[in-house]
Amino acid sequence: MFELDLTALFLAGLLGGGHCLGMCGGVVTAFSLQLPPGPRWPYHLGFNLGRLLGYGLIGALVGAIGSLATLGALQQIKLVLFVLAQCLLILMGLYLAGWSRWLTQIERLGQPVWRRIQPWMRKLLPIRHWPQSVAVGLLWGWLPCGLVYTASLSALATASPLKGAAVLFLFGIGTLPNLLLIGATAGWLLAWLRSPWVRRSSGALLIAIGIVRLAQMTL
Secondary structure (H helix, E strand, C coil): CHHHHHHHHHHHHHHCHHHHHHHHHHHHHHHHHCCCCCCCHHHHHHHHHHHHHHHHHHHHHHHHHHCCCCHHHHHHHHHHHHHHHHHHHHHHHHHHCCCCCHHHHHHHHHHHHHHHHHHHHHHCCCCCCHHHHHHHHHHHCCCCCHHHHHHHHHHHHHCCHHHHHHHHHHHHHHHHHHHHCCCCCHHHHHHHHCCHHHHHHHHHHHHHHHHHHHHHCCC
């Protein structure tokens, strides 16, 4: 089941491109405008490297928390978390397709943590050196996001810091194409990802993944 989790979460990160650009596109654009003179791609790579490390840290932390469960209760906890993760995946699909906005309500749960992190990120701006771009990405990885919450539940269910980090890291890999292409193709890419047929197709596929995986529990 762990391998299936990785595949599903990679696809969720990849197909959730419109959501990623909607939430992170603004900060990536602002990030680009205040970079030092010269090539910008190393800073964008640094930003996304930091973001992946941030996701990995979240995965390791929640995986470690899951490992504290007693062996007898672990299977029941895994089952509950698995169901919750698939329900969140379905909600993400409904949101991407434009059929429901319930996911935005769930994302508000992370606002208290994000308010504490934002002041630290502001201290790192504007970017003057490459390590700052990594640090900004590391903090940005904690932005409240339904996709991250879905991946975090799966990481918690692994009951392993290493596997939890792998779950979130691979999810982050899935989001990379959308955010790395935001430079020269930002306008075209954003318009394409927000087109109704792309949103509905991506949303329907995520919904299908969640439903199929829930159905597999009964087989």
